[in-house]
Amino acid sequence: MILTINGITVEAQTGQTILQAARTHGIFIPTLCYHSQTGPTGKCRMCLVEVVGMRGLQTSCTIEVAEGMVVTTESEALTAARRLVVDLLLASGKHDCLSCEKSGACELQDAAYRLGIERPSFPVEEVEPTDESSEFVYFERQKCIKCGRCIAGCNAVVVNEVLDFAHRGAETKVVCDNDVPMAESTCVQCGQCVQLCPTGALIDKKARGKGRVWELDKVNTTCPYCGVGCQMTLLVDRGRNRIARVTARQVAPNRGTLCVKGRYAYEFPSSPNRLTHPQVRKNGRLENVSWDEALDYTADRIKTIVQRDGPDVFSAFGSGRITNENNYAIQKFTRAVIGTNNVDHCART
Amino acid sequence: MKNSVPKIATRADLDRVRDAARSAPDKDVREKILVCTGGGCMAAGAKAIKTALTGELKKQGLEKEVALVETGCLGPCVVGPVLVMSKERVFYQGVAPADAAEIVQEHIVKGRIIERLAWKEGPHKTPLPLQAEIPFFKRQTKIVLRNCGVIDPNSIDDYIGHDGYQAVAQALFSMTPETVIEEMKKSGLRGRGGAGFPTHLKWAMARKSPGEVKYILCNADEGDPGAFMDRSVLEGDPHAVIEGMLIGGYAIGAHQGYVYVRAEYPLAVERLQRAIEAASERGLLGENILGSGFNFALEIRKGSGAFVCGEETALMASIEGNRGEPRPRPPYPALKGLWRRPTVLNNVETFANVPFIIARGGAAYSALGTERSKGSKVFALAGAITISGLVEVPVGTPLEDLIYEIGGGIKGGRNFKAAQIGGPSGGCIPREHIAVPLDYESLNALGAIMGSGGLVVMDESACMVDVARFFMEFVQEESCGKCVPCREGTKRMLDILNKICAGDGCPEDLALLQELGGQIKAASLCGLGQTAPNPVLSTMRHFRDEYEAHIVHKRCPAGVCAALLVYSITDACTGCGACKRACPSAAIAGSAKVKHIIDPALCIRCGACFKACKFGAVLKA
Ligand SMILES: Cc1cc2nc3c(=O)[nH]c(=O)nc-3n(C[C@H](O)[C@H](O)[C@H](O)COP(=O)(O)O)c2cc1C
Ligand code: SF4
Ligand code: SF4
Ligand code: SF4
Ligand code: SF4
Ligand code: SF4
Ligand code: FES
Ligand code: FES
Numbered sequence: 001m002i003l004t005i006n007g008i009t010v011e012a013q014t015g016q017t018i019l020q021a022a023r024t025h026g027i028f029i030p031t032l033c034y035h036s037q038t039g040p041t042g043k044c045r046m047c048l049v050e051v052v053g054m055r056g057l058q059t060s061c062t063i064e065v066a067e068g069m070v071v072t073t074e075s076e077a078l079t080a081a082r083r084l085v086v087d088l089l090l091a092s093g094k095h096d097c098l099s100c101e102k103s104g105a106c107e108l109q110d111a112a113y114r115l116g117i118e119r120p121s122f123p124v125e126e127v128e129p130t131d132e133s134s135e136f137v138y139f140e141r142q143k144c145i146k147c148g149r150c151i152a153g154c155n156a157v158v159v160n161e162v163l164d165f166a167h168r169g170a171e172t173k174v175v176c177d178n179d180v181p182m183a184e185s186t187c188v189q190c191g192q193c194v195q196l197c198p199t200g201a202l203i204d205k206k207a208r209g210k211g212r213v214w215e216l217d218k219v220n221t222t223c224p225y226c227g228v229g230c231q232m233t234l235l236v237d238r239g240r241n242r243i244a245r246v247t248a249r250q251v252a253p254n255r256g257t258l259c260v261k262g263r264y265a266y267e268f269p270s271s272p273n274r275l276t277h278p279q280v281r282k283n284g285r286l287e288n289v290s291w292d293e294a295l296d297y298t299a300d301r302i303k304t305i306v307q308r309d310g311p312d313v314f315s316a317f318g319s320g321r322i323t324n325e326n327n328y329a330i331q332k333f334t335r336a337v338i339g340t341n342n343v344d345h346c347a348r349t
Numbered sequence: 350m351k352n353s354v355p356k357i358a359t360r361a362d363l364d365r366v367r368d369a370a371r372s373a374p375d376k377d378v379r380e381k382i383l384v385c386t387g388g389g390c391m392a393a394g395a396k397a398i399k400t401a402l403t404g405e406l407k408k409q410g411l412e413k414e415v416a417l418v419e420t421g422c423l424g425p426c427v428v429g430p431v432l433v434m435s436k437e438r439v440f441y442q443g444v445a446p447a448d449a450a451e452i453v454q455e456h457i458v459k460g461r462i463i464e465r466l467a468w469k470e471g472p473h474k475t476p477l478p479l480q481a482e483i484p485f486f487k488r489q490t491k492i493v494l495r496n497c498g499v500i501d502p503n504s505i506d507d508y509i510g511h512d513g514y515q516a517v518a519q520a521l522f523s524m525t526p527e528t529v530i531e532e533m534k535k536s537g538l539r540g541r542g543g544a545g546f547p548t549h550l551k552w553a554m555a556r557k558s559p560g561e562v563k564y565i566l567c568n569a570d571e572g573d574p575g576a577f578m579d580r581s582v583l584e585g586d587p588h589a590v591i592e593g594m595l596i597g598g599y600a601i602g603a604h605q606g607y608v609y610v611r612a613e614y615p616l617a618v619e620r621l622q623r624a625i626e627a628a629s630e631r632g633l634l635g636e637n638i639l640g641s642g643f644n645f646a647l648e649i650r651k652g653s654g655a656f657v658c659g660e661e662t663a664l665m666a667s668i669e670g671n672r673g674e675p676r677p678r679p680p681y682p683a684l685k686g687l688w689r690r691p692t693v694l695n696n697v698e699t700f701a702n703v704p705f706i707i708a709r710g711g712a713a714y715s716a717l718g719t720e721r722s723k724g725s726k727v728f729a730l731a732g733a734i735t736i737s738g739l740v741e742v743p744v745g746t747p748l749e750d751l752i753y754e755i756g757g758g759i760k761g762g763r764n765f766k767a768a769q770i771g772g773p774s775g776g777c778i779p780r781e782h783i784a785v786p787l788d789y790e791s792l793n794a795l796g797a798i799m800g801s802g803g804l805v806v807m808d809e810s811a812c813m814v815d816v817a818r819f820f821m822e823f824v825q826e827e828s829c830g831k832c833v834p835c836r837e838g839t840k841r842m843l844d845i846l847n848k849i850c851a852g853d854g855c856p857e858d859l860a861l862l863q864e865l866g867g868q869i870k871a872a873s874l875c876g877l878g879q880t881a882p883n884p885v886l887s888t889m890r891h892f893r894d895e896y897e898a899h900i901v902h903k904r905c906p907a908g909v910c911a912a913l914l915v916y917s918i919t920d921a922c923t924g925c926g927a928c929k930r931a932c933p934s935a936a937i938a939g940s941a942k943v944k945h946i947i948d949p950a951l952c953i954r955c956g957a958c959f960k961a962c963k964f965g966a967v968l969k970a
Pocket of ligand 5: 223224225226228229230257258260263
């Protein structure tokens with residue numbers, strides 16, 4: 001269907017929202033509470049637009065497009081409303097961007113930047129103390145803008161059902177279970193809430209102080225832990241040659257989610273205990289050897305044993321931590337080269 | 350016992366029950382005492398009076414001849430407990446259990462009216478025993494409240510005897526859903542829950558919405574501070590609401606209804622529950638109602654008294670078991686409401702009008718009211734008015750008549766200053782507009798709204814800045830916290846108002862309030878935020894000088910804002926020393942029989958001296 005946004009004719013699909021249609025056509029509408037993973041809620045009021053024939057200002061994230069709709073995304077009234085929202089939010093907590101972990105990747109900061117708001121015009125509120133209790137999630141409530149994305153993520157995306165809002169009005173706050181510290185709650189530390197938080201309220205605890213977002217290299221990769229093959233981005237500190245943080249990518253198969261291992265167990269590449277060479281036991285001691293030597297040694301041993309005891313003394317065990325192709329190669333090798341059907345896998349139950 | 354109640358399975362059955370109910374009690378009962386058991390009179394001890402009367406009647410051996418009936422709110426709650434001797438409709442007020450003997454012996458046995466308990470009218474306190482003579486009743490037109498104070502809300506037979514359930518029978522047998530909606534259109538009825546949306550339009554939209562399953566809901570959340578008409582209707586005439594919902598359900602094609610009542614209304618819940626059970630038992634709710642083939646079930650859902658849960662989408666979220674938060678519209682409930690099905694939500698009063706409209710015709714209803722606002726409206730009078738209570742008048746009745754002719758004027762003969770109408774979403778009407786007709790259009794033009802009918806009358810002792818502050822505090826606490834402008838913005842407005850009341854206001858504050866108010870209205874998600882600034886904007890419009898007095902002159906003209914008061918002692922002082930003894934701050938000096946003096950530096954503005962002085966010598970300004 002055809003509609004007009006800011007005088008530009010655009011084509012949109014039935015069921016799309018104005019926001020989606022605008023974004024598809026490169027028309028920018030600011031948002032704070034909308035996230036493609038958690039959907040529209042109409043909470044922040046940043047995405048307000050004017051629609052001819054509809055009374056008052058409308059949230060573009062919730063209104064579906066209609067044939068012939070005429071939409072305006074920029075006007076004095078809209079800027080005033082957006083400024084009010086950002087102004088009020090900046091005053092609702094302690095937004096000290098200078099040392100905030102999220103600075104540079106914060107949607108509230110971006111909004112303030114775009115609207116040219118330097119500091120809030122209201123006195124800054126005192127709010128709840130930070131919840132530092134849990135192992136991986138650092139929850140600085142004073143930066144929470146109550147967008148509800150973490151809650152929607154925890155309940156509807158990963159379905160861990162830990163987070164919710166408690167109280168109402170200006171007292172509204174995000175709580176774990178019945179308002180207990182996160183460490184005492186049923187939280188499984190999947191970090192989905194962190195992934196979705198638009199501000200510095202929910203932060204990966206281990207990443208604090210490990211580098212600003214613009215200093216870190218972003219490397220897309222596949223999680224090495226299991227066969228799901230979640231897509232992730234490593235934020236790498238090249239200078240120190242270490243991973244500072246891991247985030248999920250919004251692509252298949254995981255579409256923006258990760259489990260606690262994939263998201264937080266990322267220190268192993270730089271662990272001193274990690275094997276970096278093949279090793280062969282010589283005279284009762286493991287010694288570093290070349291790949292050629294290691295492979296020759298292994299091939300030789302396999303041949304000897306098969307000749308002596310037959311192929312069925314062998315069995316191969318595949319792993320969920322490697323790819324399908326690797327697992328395929330393992331079973332092929334076991335059947336075709338060794339000659340036994342003794343193949344098994346950790347994921348077979 | 351339950352099984353012995355015969356079902357009302359056909360229209361003829363209904364007529365039979367009606368006729369029986371009309372004649373039966375009168376055979377050996379020569380007088381019926383209607384004891385008001387509305388919330389107000391209950392709180393004032395109506396139950397004890399009923400017990401005393403029962404005992405007295407027994408003592409005199411009159412229990413067969415005289416019936417004692419509990420009935421709903423009669424209106425003038427402030428003079429409760431009240432009762433009506435139904436034969437001649439003699440009205441007694443301020444009744445105490447000790448009066449039972451006199452009522453039985455004098456009124457019933459000897460047929461003498463007890464003037465002591467009669468209504469007192471005018472400066473000479475002329476007793477007016479007959480309800481028909483009392484101006485408070487005379488000027489009213491009761492449609493919604495037609496049965497309140499007339500029938501026993503706990504008796505379905507009494508309701509049927511007063512033509513109850515005749516309208517639904519008519520709708521089911523002589524009308525199509527479309528003609529029902531057409532009749533509603535003729536009536537011109539607009540929703541009484543606040544926004545005044547034409548009821549027939551809402552019904553027609555839901556009827557047209559595709560879907561097998563539809564719902565009809567009744568809003569009895571009644572969150573307006575000071576409003577109690579919905580409670581009174583449910584307490585006094587629950588079957589009228591059930592009947593209205595049945596007709597609405599038939600019109601839109603719904604077979605399930607819910608009444609959302611706040612749990613703080615236990616009596617309303619109890620009576621409604623009993624009414625639903627009685628109607629179900631008799632077959633007026635359930636399957637194949639009156640043999641028409643129409644099915645309709647009704648259930649109560651209790652809310653825990655959050656103001657925002659009166660907002661339609663929040664109410665639905667609450668019924669669904671979710672946090673009571675509004676959701677953006679569109680989609681409108683008529684298309685996607687409760688559980689995403691087409692849904693109509695109407696207010697208690699709206700539904701209570703429906704049986705009248707269907708039985709008497711839309712034209713009979715639209716004969717009342719103004720050009721664009723039809724019918725009658727119930728108001729809950731509160732504040733500085735002589736007779737606070739519940740009244741029903743044709744829409745368009747001037748505010749002045751409501752206050753002076755019905756409500757008996759301002760308490761203590763003081764002067765009217767303003768009336769707040771529409772509660773926290775509404776605005777105030779100042780003295781110069783006291784003649785305003787109470788209809789949707791005229792009120793909107795003055796920056797107020799009809800709202801649900803809460804009407805708080807204020808005299809000169811009210812500070813309008815403080816009134817605005819009160820309502821802002823209310824909405825700020827009741828905001829659901831979902832959207833930013835309302836959650837954070839109302840708090841900022843409240844901060845500014847608190848500052849002004851504390852004497853720390855600056856001239857820029859007025860412009861800031863105006864701007865914030867405008868933006869909160871424009872940007873908020875639901876009606877709560879969209880109307881939250883109204884009391885502030887409206888008082889700023891009509892009483893700007895009062896705001897300026899607080900800000901510029903650091904004075905509260907009404908003498909309400911404690912921080913701005915200055916206490917002083919005039920020459921009327923006799924030097925009795927009462928003020929000096931009362932002052933907790935030792936701010937008053939003076940020796941016996943000599944005029945005392947207050948040291949403003951020590952005075953903490955507690956007002957103790959003002960209260961202590963018997964000579965009116967302490968001045969508060
Ligand atoms: C914050 C808020 C509170 C409301 N509270 C009530 C209420 O207590 N009772 C009511 O009937 N309507 C209330 N309303 C209006 C309802 O949303 C709705 O419009 C009404 O119940 C529809 O019924 P009507 O068309 O019969 O008026 C409220 C609206 C808002 C925005
Ligand atoms: S959360 Fe955003 S706006 Fe707040 S301090 Fe951090 S970077 Fe700044
Ligand atoms: S870490 Fe996961 S389980 Fe814990 S609160 Fe966040 S989203 Fe919920
Ligand atoms: S913690 Fe973050 S995601 Fe959750 S409500 Fe607050 S700002 Fe939104
Ligand atoms: S270990 Fe977790 S994050 Fe990694 S691929 Fe498996 S599910 Fe995904
Ligand atoms: S306007 Fe207020 S009550 Fe309504 S959704 Fe927003 S925060 Fe909640
Ligand atoms: S993005 Fe639409 S209201 Fe927040
Ligand atoms: S409750 Fe008895 S008159 Fe209102």
